[in-house]
Amino acid sequence: MSKLIFERHIKDSNSFTLPPLAVPAADISDSIPRQFLRNQHIALPEVSEVEAVRHFTELSTRAYGVDSGFYPLGSCTMKYNPKINEWASRLPGLAGLHPYQPEETIQGALQIYYEMQEMLSEITGMDGFSLQPAAGAHGEMAGVMTIKAYHQNRQDHQRTKMMVPDSAHGTNPATANMVGFEVIEVESNNRGLVDLDDLRGKMNEQVAGLMLTNPNTLGLFEEEIHEIAAIVHEGGGLLYYDGANLNGVMGIARPGDMGFDVIHVNLHKTFGTPHGAGGPGSGPVGVKSILLDFLPRPVAVKKGDTYAFDYDMPLSIGKVKNFYGNFGVIVKAYVYIKALGAEGIKQACQHAVLNANYLRHQLRDNYNIPLDRLCKHEFIANSKRQANQNHVSTMDIAKRLIDYGYHPPTIYFPLIVSEAMMFEPTETESKERLDEFIEAMRAIAREAEEEPELVTNAPHNAVIRRVDEVTAARKPVVKWEAP
Numbered sequence: 001m002s003k004l005i006f007e008r009h010i011k012d013s014n015s016f017t018l019p020p021l022a023v024p025a026a027d028i029s030d031s032i033p034r035q036f037l038r039n040q041h042i043a044l045p046e047v048s049e050v051e052a053v054r055h056f057t058e059l060s061t062r063a064y065g066v067d068s069g070f071y072p073l074g075s076c077t078m079k080y081n082p083k084i085n086e087w088a089s090r091l092p093g094l095a096g097l098h099p100y101q102p103e104e105t106i107q108g109a110l111q112i113y114y115e116m117q118e119m120l121s122e123i124t125g126m127d128g129f130s131l132q133p134a135a136g137a138h139g140e141m142a143g144v145m146t147i148k149a150y151h152q153n154r155q156d157h158q159r160t161k162m163m164v165p166d167s168a169h170g171t172n173p174a175t176a177n178m179v180g181f182e183v184i185e186v187e188s189n190n191r192g193l194v195d196l197d198d199l200r201g202k203m204n205e206q207v208a209g210l211m212l213t214n215p216n217t218l219g220l221f222e223e224e225i226h227e228i229a230a231i232v233h234e235g236g237g238l239l240y241y242d243g244a245n246l247n248g249v250m251g252i253a254r255p256g257d258m259g260f261d262v263i264h265v266n267l268h269k270t271f272g273t274p275h276g277a278g279g280p281g282s283g284p285v286g287v288k289s290i291l292l293d294f295l296p297r298p299v300a301v302k303k304g305d306t307y308a309f310d311y312d313m314p315l316s317i318g319k320v321k322n323f324y325g326n327f328g329v330i331v332k333a334y335v336y337i338k339a340l341g342a343e344g345i346k347q348a349c350q351h352a353v354l355n356a357n358y359l360r361h362q363l364r365d366n367y368n369i370p371l372d373r374l375c376k377h378e379f380i381a382n383s384k385r386q387a388n389q390n391h392v393s394t395m396d397i398a399k400r401l402i403d404y405g406y407h408p409p410t411i412y413f414p415l416i417v418s419e420a421m422m423f424e425p426t427e428t429e430s431k432e433r434l435d436e437f438i439e440a441m442r443a444i445a446r447e448a449e450e451e452p453e454l455v456t457n458a459p460h461n462a463v464i465r466r467v468d469e470v471t472a473a474r475k476p477v478v479k480w481e482a483p
């Protein structure tokens with residue numbers, strides 16, 4: 001492994017020259033309170049320009065993204081991000097705006113903002129959107145807060161519980177809990193769908209609603225969604241749609257028509273804006289008319305030919321983000337939707353579903369697929385066969401995929417399938433690419449049978465091999481200490 005930049009430190013070597021000071025040097029200790037001043041040397045590495053460039057170039061080659069290869073990380077929709085989106089979001093007239101600029105000087109940006117609210121409403125079947133939330137989980141929080149505000153506004157204070165299926169993404173129960181609800185888990189049936197009897201049994205006047213994703217986290221469409229909506233609505237609750245899986249239905253079916261009252265959309269998954277590594281996201285929250293008053297403010301409005309932000313929303317849950325959300329991400333998603341158009345959005349969904357079903361079909365001879373029927377944009381396999389034969393686990397298979405040059409699928413999620421491997425190929429992969437990946441998966445299945453140590457000791461070609469996952473999660477060491 002190459003040396004760290006700290007280890008290349010040579011005192012007084014640096015990569016910049018500054019002109020002599022033209023003004024007297026300021027003593028910052030006068031303007032910063034004593035308790036905030038550093039009392040130790042900062043110990044940053046001092047290196048030449050070429051060493052700094054080599055350091056960052058080397059780091060960039062270690063990052064794996066959709067631009068470098070196939071990335072079947074289920075539930076994450078790691079689709080290709082068209083470069084025209086990046087170009088548009090960097091246009092000086094958009095990227096250079098100041099959030100305090102008067103509205104008459106930002107009419108173009110406001111138009112994009114307003115049209116984005118409208119397009120999302122059209123795609124999802126909702127009556128209005130707020131673009132403020134900065135991520136999926138953040139949109140969930142805002143959406144569940146609107147549900148809470150709705151019940152409280154009706155003086156229905158006894159609704160203190162939120163139902164969440166056992167297959168849900170971890171952010172769903174976490175969100176409900178953060179907003180102050182007690183979480184009630186709803187069981188899945190043996191087809192991987194919401195168990196209607198269990199739902200009926202748990203719905204009562206203390207339940208504020210149900211959080212659901214459709215297609216669910218197993219990649220399966222909740223076929224009884226109208227019945228589910230009826231049970232929740234008849235019990236006085238509201239239905240929340242986790243839009244992280246919207247890629248599996250967009251352009252074909254709308255959550256609003258299925259009976260959902262609130263939705264968040266992960267722009268950074270469904271609408272081709274990059275995400276991962278903690279980058280900026282955007283999780284707009286949309287609602288049906290009964291919840292419009294509670295949306296986070298402000299929302300963009302159009303009066304005649306003029307666009308403006310409306311802050312006059314007395315029942316709003318308030319602001320959930322400074323200014324207007326991650327505007328750059330919103331611009332990227334706007335360009336994506338405009339470039340594809342209604343037909344293109346539908347085709348993207350169809351190809352995503354076709355690719356997932358092709359992959360599922362081609363892997364079924366080599367891997368166990370617990371719910372092996374028509375899926376939407378993703379599906380679950382597991383390592384049952386390999387584990388029974390030679391104790392090869394899902395973790396081993398994921399690590400071996402790294403040797404073959406692929407980012408592994410999502411593993412050990414959802415929790416209701418043991419040793420799960422969740423594949424989401426997305427619409428942007430060609431059949432040739434999928435076939436290459438299938439070949440790698442088949443080769444690993446052969447190795448697991450004939451030469452299992454090759455798989456159980458993988459990866460062999462990665463910079464870092466196996467880490468102690470538990471210690472890494474519980475006691476992460478995220479900084480380098482001088483020896």
Ligand SMILES: Cc1ncc(COP(=O)(O)O)c(C=O)c1O
Nearest residue numbers: 075135136137169171242244281
């Ligand atoms: C089903 C589901 N819901 C919610 C989220 C949360 O989205 P975000 O990562 O943008 O907070 C994810 C993210 O992986 C997800 O897959």
